[in-house]
Amino acid sequence: MVIVHPIASGSKGNCYLLSDGKTSLLLECGISVKQMRHACNYNLNQTEACLITHEHQDHCRAVKDIMSAGIDCYLSRGTADALKVSGHHRCHILQARQVQSIGTWQVMPFETVHDAAEPLGFLLGSGDERVLFATDTAYIRNRFAGLTHVLVECNYDEQTLDGNVSAGTTPRSLADRIRQTHFGLENVLEFLNANDLSSVQGIWLLHLSDHNADAARIKQAVQRVTGKPVYICE
Numbered sequence: 001m002v003i004v005h006p007i008a009s010g011s012k013g014n015c016y017l018l019s020d021g022k023t024s025l026l027l028e029c030g031i032s033v034k035q036m037r038h039a040c041n042y043n044l045n046q047t048e049a050c051l052i053t054h055e056h057q058d059h060c061r062a063v064k065d066i067m068s069a070g071i072d073c074y075l076s077r078g079t080a081d082a083l084k085v086s087g088h089h090r091c092h093i094l095q096a097r098q099v100q101s102i103g104t105w106q107v108m109p110f111e112t113v114h115d116a117a118e119p120l121g122f123l124l125g126s127g128d129e130r131v132l133f134a135t136d137t138a139y140i141r142n143r144f145a146g147l148t149h150v151l152v153e154c155n156y157d158e159q160t161l162d163g164n165v166s167a168g169t170t171p172r173s174l175a176d177r178i179r180q181t182h183f184g185l186e187n188v189l190e191f192l193n194a195n196d197l198s199s200v201q202g203i204w205l206l207h208l209s210d211h212n213a214d215a216a217r218i219k220q221a222v223q224r225v226t227g228k229p230v231y232i233c234e
């Protein structure tokens, strides 16, 4: 059975704990190692590894600290170079579309669309469970079969973002950048519609913007389109 434990989500920091009952993985380490220890009941060292999508601080603030604490970190070459951790013996390089075994998990990285060196998303398999983790991406090109858990960014919704541009609270140039680098409700719905969700047990929405996302509207829209339990991560 898969357990999803969101520790932190959003531009202030991202960190999620994922377990299949045998192997616990951290997805991102964008909060302080102190916060991570607290969230893990001071059993941080029982997590097998940490997967990191890209080099922006809200996703990897603690990378050097957790490597020093003895936790293996998995990330792309571009991300490792940007973070200057390639030489560390806890640094493991992932390549898009090459499956990596980590404990009882099979991790298949895939390319995402973001303003970073070599950003990745992850499809994680364990037995019959298939967990999708994708954040900080304008869209997802891939289609996935047999998904059971979907953890996906929903950074903004057009109505709120557009309203903020009209009101002058979000500059138009920033809004354009957000649309080119982050996953918005309309694209999330299109992505979900394009995939077979028949085995999905839950959808976790990540990295909502404080200003450009209406959480209630987003949750309702995803629930309506998918008929699945939807959780907003904060």
Ligand SMILES: [Zn+2]
Residues within 6 Å of the ligand: 010, 011, 056, 058, 059, 136, 207
């Ligand atoms: Zn981010």
Ligand SMILES: [Zn+2]
Residues within 6 Å of the ligand: 054, 056, 114, 116, 136
């Ligand atoms: Zn980012």
